[in-house]
Amino acid sequence: xxxxxxxxxxxxxxxxxxxxxxxxxxxxxxxxxxxxxxxxxxxxxxxxxxxxxxxxxxxxxxxxxxxxxxxxxxxxxxxxxxxxxxxxxxxxxxxxxxxxxxxxxxxxxxxxxxxxxxxxxxxxxxxxxxxxxxxxxxxxxxxxxxxxxxxxxxxxxxxxxxxxxxxxxxxxxxxxxxxxxxxxxxxxxxxxxxxxxxxxxxxxxxxxxxxxxxxxxxxxxxxxxxxxxxxxxxxxxxxxxxxxxxxxxxxxxxxxxxxxxxxxxxxxxxxxxxxxxxxxxxxxxxxxxxxxxxxxxxxx
Amino acid sequence: xxxxxxxxxxxxxxxxxxxxxxxxxxxxxxxxxxxxxxxxxxxxxxxxxxxxxxxxxxxxxxxxxxxxxxxxxxxxxxxxxxxxxxxxxxxxxxxxxxxxxxxxxxxxxxxxxxxxxxxxxxxxxxxxxxxxxxxxxxxxxxxxxxxxxxxxxxxxxxxxxxxxxxxxxxxxxxxxxxxxxxxxx
Numbered sequence: 009x010x011x012x013x014x015x016x017x018x019x020x021x022x023x024x025x026x027x028x029x030x031x032x033x034x035x036x037x038x039x040x041x042x043x044x045x046x047x048x049x050x051x052x053x054x055x056x057x058x059x060x061x062x063x064x065x066x067x068x069x070x071x072x073x074x075x076x077x078x079x080x081x082x083x084x085x086x087x088x089x090x091x092x093x094x095x096x097x098x099x100x101x102x103x104x105x106x107x108x109x110x111x112x113x114x115x116x117x118x119x120x121x122x123x124x125x126x127x128x129x130x131x132x133x134x135x136x137x138x139x140x141x142x143x144x145x146x147x148x149x150x151x152x153x154x155x156x157x158x159x160x161x162x163x164x165x166x167x168x169x170x171x172x173x174x175x176x177x178x179x180x181x182x183x184x185x186x187x188x189x190x191x192x193x194x195x196x197x198x199x200x201x202x203x204x205x206x207x208x209x210x211x212x213x214x215x216x217x218x219x220x221x222x223x224x225x226x227x228x229x230x231x232x233x234x235x236x237x238x239x240x241x242x243x244x245x246x247x248x249x250x251x252x253x254x255x256x257x258x259x260x261x262x263x264x265x266x267x268x269x270x271x272x273x274x275x276x277x278x279x280x281x282x283x284x285x286x287x288x289x290x291x292x293x294x295x296x297x298x299x300x301x302x303x304x305x306x307x308x
Numbered sequence: 309x310x311x312x313x314x315x316x317x318x319x320x321x322x323x324x325x326x327x328x329x330x331x332x333x334x335x336x337x338x339x340x341x342x343x344x345x346x347x348x349x350x351x352x353x354x355x356x357x358x359x360x361x362x363x364x365x366x367x368x369x370x371x372x373x374x375x376x377x378x379x380x381x382x383x384x385x386x387x388x389x390x391x392x393x394x395x396x397x398x399x400x401x402x403x404x405x406x407x408x409x410x411x412x413x414x415x416x417x418x419x420x421x422x423x424x425x426x427x428x429x430x431x432x433x434x435x436x437x438x439x440x441x442x443x444x445x446x447x448x449x450x451x452x453x454x455x456x457x458x459x460x461x462x463x464x465x466x467x468x469x470x471x472x473x474x475x476x477x478x479x480x481x482x483x484x485x486x487x488x489x490x491x492x493x
Binding site for chain 1: 312315316319320323324327328329330331334335337338339341342343346347349350353354357358361366367368369370371372373374375376377378379380381382383384385386387388389390391402409410412413414415416418419420440443444447450451469471473478479480482
């Protein structure tokens with residue numbers, strides 16, 4: 009059995025930090041969030057811990073000038089965290105707290121969706137662990153007491169990411185039973201989500217529903233995806249399962265956009281660094297030896 | 309907590325344990341060689357996710373949540389709300405809300421759908437519900453007009469529809485009826 013992220017170093021964890029916080033920065037920059045101030049406040053229902061704050065707070069916080077301020081603050085914090093700023097842990101924790109509020113505010117106007125949550129949890133892990141011990145702006149990056157702390161951090165992020173898939177799969181089995189795979193439910197979900205497509209004109213979902221062959225394939229695929237979801241944590245321990253998982257999950261994520269109007273971009277990006285054994289691939293093609301001969305950056 | 313949720317939590321713990329069993333020696337070695345504060349995070353974070361799932365509380369426990377997704381049998385015909393704009397020029401076109409409000413747009417639509425359905429299903433003329441929906445439709449019209457100043461929105465029509473799926477001829481059929489009309493000022 010091939011185990012994932014074995015012997016991960018400070019540099020591996022730092023690359024994950026740059027990837028994840030960079031991803032969040034890109035997410036923030038493409039959406040200035042000031043649109044939120046133009047949605048009637050009556051549509052805002054604070055979710056979870058955000059409901060602890062009084063309505064008067066939100067009435068002030070969700071005005072356009074205030075949104076600009078906290079959006080700017082979050083952008084600066086994300087740049088600092090991505091770059092591995094001095095006082096990394098404090099800054100990264102503050103970044104994650106603000107990121108949680110930012111995402112929570114969007115959910116307050118819509119509803120909690122799963123798409124960005126795994127990326128949010130991985131960000132928190134990177135803030136709690138010493139993810140700026142390499143590739144960082146710090147003059148003398150610290151060194152953790154044990155090199156295995158870095159391995160623990162990446163392993164924790166990976167297991168957590170995979171557990172979110174497992175939870176989706178087990179919930180489907182517990183609530184939907186076997187019937188959900190045989191009664192055409194997935195076809196009706198496709199019909200519901202794509203009949204009035206906002207982003208994808210042409211409704212690929214409807215074309216699938218009208219083809220008996222494609223409909224059957226989608227129903228079989230739904231069952232296969234669920235089995236792989238349930239067994240997701242096995243990716244950490246088994247190379248062959250990991251390869252099979254990727255062969256199922258990447259097409260599933262890509263197809264869920266036209267078929268279900270769901271784009272799991274965060275998960276696709278996370279999957280590239282957490283589940284694909286990039287280190288092993290680099291080693292096999294000899295890239296790693298070449299990189300190791302070249303000093304990368306201060307503190308690396 | 310419902311017994312089925314406890315059973316589900318037990319299954320989740322068993323699956324994680326079984327999947328990670330082949331690398332138990334590695335996990336033990338890693339956890340015993342790092343400071344205890346760090347060793348707590350992996351265990352606590354997985355326990356938090358599984359615990360949150362068991363509460364079945366959804367968005368009330370954000371940033372945690374439960375992970376139900378396409379998990380219930382869906383046997384009735386799916387319903388949808390259609391938004392149609394009549395412009396000042398007289399032209400009619402589908403109103404794509406997902407494109408009007410940045411990242412929130414596509415998700416915002418489901419909340420507006422809920423407001424529209426509330427009016428449709430109750431069949432009532434609850435003035436507060438209609439006022440709330442009209443406030444949202446006014447915001448949508450403003451966003452649209454800002455992008456299309458030459459041909460602003462005159463009226464937004466909301467249609468409630470049903471999709472029939474899986475008939476013998478495999479044709480997807482839709483039917484719809486007008487449930488609300490908003491006239492922009």
